[in-house]
Amino acid sequence: MDESTRREFLALAGGAAMLAVTLRPAEATPATMAAAIRNVTGGEPVKTGKVKLDVPPLVENGNTVPMTVSVASPMAPEDHVRSIHVFNEKNPQPNIGNFYLSPHAGRAQVSTRIRLADSQKVVAIAKLSDGTFWSASVDVIVTLAACTEDVI
Amino acid sequence: MPSALINVPAKAKRGDIIEIKTLMSHIMETGYRHTASGDSVPRDIITSFVCRFNGNEIFRADLFPAIAANPFFSFFTTVTESGKFEFEWVGDKGFSESASASITVE
Numbered sequence: 001m002d003e004s005t006r007r008e009f010l011a012l013a014g015g016a017a018m019l020a021v022t023l024r025p026a027e028a029t030p031a032t033m034a035a036a037i038r039n040v041t042g043g044e045p046v047k048t049g050k051v052k053l054d055v056p057p058l059v060e061n062g063n064t065v066p067m068t069v070s071v072a073s074p075m076a077p078e079d080h081v082r083s084i085h086v087f088n089e090k091n092p093q094p095n096i097g098n099f100y101l102s103p104h105a106g107r108a109q110v111s112t113r114i115r116l117a118d119s120q121k122v123v124a125i126a127k128l129s130d131g132t133f134w135s136a137s138v139d140v141i142v143t144l145a146a147c148t149e150d151v152i
Numbered sequence: 153m154p155s156a157l158i159n160v161p162a163k164a165k166r167g168d169i170i171e172i173k174t175l176m177s178h179i180m181e182t183g184y185r186h187t188a189s190g191d192s193v194p195r196d197i198i199t200s201f202v203c204r205f206n207g208n209e210i211f212r213a214d215l216f217p218a219i220a221a222n223p224f225f226s227f228f229t230t231v232t233e234s235g236k237f238e239f240e241w242v243g244d245k246g247f248s249e250s251a252s253a254s255i256t257v258e
Binding site for chain 1: 169182184208209210211212213214215216217218219220221223224225226227228229230232
């Protein structure tokens with residue numbers, strides 16, 4: 001094998017390796033999270049504030065992580081939170097949950113328990129009745145991951 | 153057997169903001185796990201939850217595999233009249249469960 005074909009072979013092999021990397025199982029990335037957020041906001045600007053996202057910063061077990069999202073809102077018919085959407089960066093899917101509130105909720109607050117497959121950023125976005133979007137994010141460190149472990 | 157746990161105050165004063173807590177037993181299989189032999193375990197999750205009060209929707213949630221097993225929700229509502237809360241969970245493989253709770257408003 002002369003030098004040039006060897007170089008070509010190596011380039012090809014490198015390319016194949018790159019391809020293999022990109023074909024790995026689907027995983028949400030900051031880019032897919034951004035796409036999922038765009039699906040909700042329709043490209044409208046998202047401002048930081050009003051939303052409070054409570055997730056423990058250090059999680060021992062990613063299989064069940066308590067999460068509370070609250071939004072500073074009077075929850076009056078003319079000014080209320082329509083919906084709350086929660087996203088993540090590194091689970092297999094970027095969505096965690098969508099919550100639709102009524103103006104009679106009185107308090108714009110939702111709690112649930114979520115799964116986190118890795119240490120990552122969790123983002124909550126609130127859609128208000130005036131059409132504006134507000135967000136909060138939290139970086140979470142997970143010691144035991146969820147979702148993708150094998151069944152024993 | 154699927155079973156629901158509902159926590160709604162039995163009594164409240166008119167105009168009070170009350171907290172409603174619900175829990176439904178469900179495996180919430182993500183569809184991203186594999187058995188030891190390498191077969192993927194098919195997704196089996198609850199996909200939607202709705203709460204209605206006297207027929208009007210007051211809270212709804214879309215669930216994804218990132219919601220933990222035995223989905224728990226806590227949310228709030230303002231009560232202005234006595235009535236009945238109805239809860240409904242719908243999911244994969246034809247999963248459909250409902251529950252209800254009554255409240256007396258004075």
